[in-house]
Amino acid sequence: MKIAIVGCGNMGMAFARAFLKFDLVKKEDFLLVEKSAERKETLHSFQPGVLTGVISPEIGTYDLVILSVKPQDYLTVAASLREVIQPSQIVLSIMAGISMQTIQESLNHQPVVRAMPNTPAMLGMGITAYAASPEVERGQLRKVENLINATGRSVFLEDEGQLDAVTALSGSGPAYFFYLVKTMIEAGRQMGFEESVATLLVKQTMLGSYHLINNADRSLDELIKAVASKGGTTEAALKGFEEGKLADALTQGIHAAQKRATELSQG
Ligand SMILES: NC(=O)C1=CN([C@@H]2O[C@H](COP(=O)(O)OP(=O)(O)OC[C@H]3O[C@@H](n4cnc5c(N)ncnc54)[C@H](O)[C@@H]3O)[C@@H](O)[C@H]2O)C=CC1
Numbered sequence: 001m002k003i004a005i006v007g008c009g010n011m012g013m014a015f016a017r018a019f020l021k022f023d024l025v026k027k028e029d030f031l032l033v034e035k036s037a038e039r040k041e042t043l044h045s046f047q048p049g050v051l052t053g054v055i056s057p058e059i060g061t062y063d064l065v066i067l068s069v070k071p072q073d074y075l076t077v078a079a080s081l082r083e084v085i086q087p088s089q090i091v092l093s094i095m096a097g098i099s100m101q102t103i104q105e106s107l108n109h110q111p112v113v114r115a116m117p118n119t120p121a122m123l124g125m126g127i128t129a130y131a132a133s134p135e136v137e138r139g140q141l142r143k144v145e146n147l148i149n150a151t152g153r154s155v156f157l158e159d160e161g162q163l164d165a166v167t168a169l170s171g172s173g174p175a176y177f178f179y180l181v182k183t184m185i186e187a188g189r190q191m192g193f194e195e196s197v198a199t200l201l202v203k204q205t206m207l208g209s210y211h212l213i214n215n216a217d218r219s220l221d222e223l224i225k226a227v228a229s230k231g232g233t234t235e236a237a238l239k240g241f242e243e244g245k246l247a248d249a250l251t252q253g254i255h256a257a258q259k260r261a262t263e264l265s266q267g
């Protein structure tokens with residue numbers, strides 16, 4: 001399969017590397033389109049078949065075109081791409097908040113898969129939800145699914161409308177986790193630990209706790225209860241979280257992310 005990637009930043013290249021790792025695409029079958037000269041310089045080491053700064057008619061010879069520029073940069077990309085895209089090509093967009101309809105109209109092109117991955121895709125441990133326009137044929141969808149599955153797990157959505165919520169939950173989700181980890185490490189430092197010790201304590205706690213969620217035959221409430229002794233330290237912390245309305249703040253933040261995704265889709 002020959003793949004063109006428009007916008008070769010964090011996510012575009014996370015996808016490219018995952019495809020390579022599973023031998024789904026050969027290096028020489030990549031066309032990388034990257035506008036930033038500085039970023040382009042770093043992409044030489046990837047040794048793609050073609051590395052360019054502009055969209056040219058050559059892109060029309062690739063089976064799949066991945067759109068991985070920031071949503072704000074999409075309209076510029078669309079203006080050039082619509083001139084050269086071919087009917088047989090599949091478009092896979094991973095851009096937040098750009099609807100399938102906007103992509104179809106701006107490119108004058110119907111077969112579109114819209115997906116929302118997250119950064120653990122860099123390690124093949126991502127989660128991607130995706131939806132497809134009716135014009136994507138079954139065989140084409142299978143191929144795209146195989147590619148997405150190289151980046152981690154995936155969920156097919158019948159309703160594209162759910163993608164803004166996916167963006168708020170799992171697309172942005174890694175940042176929420178990093179924020180929590182960072183805050184805990186900072187608290188450790190305030191209590192007198194060196195950063196390396198605080199980091200080890202927090203990271204291993206997160207790792208072990210993640211595996212408990214997956215392997216212990218208990219609900220999240222039961223797992224919390226098993227840590228929080230009556231009148232103990234955890235209870236004191238949880239009371240502080242309640243008073244600071246931490247759960248409300250997290251929930252509100254996630255809703256704000258969904259709202260922003262919807263705003264982006266409205267231009
Ligand atoms: N970073 C994340 O956690 C996630 C990002 N996304 C989506 O993926 C997309 C890309 O995000 P990142 O990789 O984080 O951004 P990024 O900034 O790392 O990469 C975007 C790249 O596009 C390039 N670019 C801009 N205009 C261009 C043009 N006209 N032609 C060619 N290249 C152009 C930029 O120079 C940059 O290298 C965004 O739409 C974002 O919403 C989706 C899920 C997760």
Ligand SMILES: O=C(O)[C@@H]1CCC=N1
Pocket residue numbers: 096167171172
């Ligand atoms: O923050 C953003 O807009 C993108 C979408 C999901 C993660 N990063």
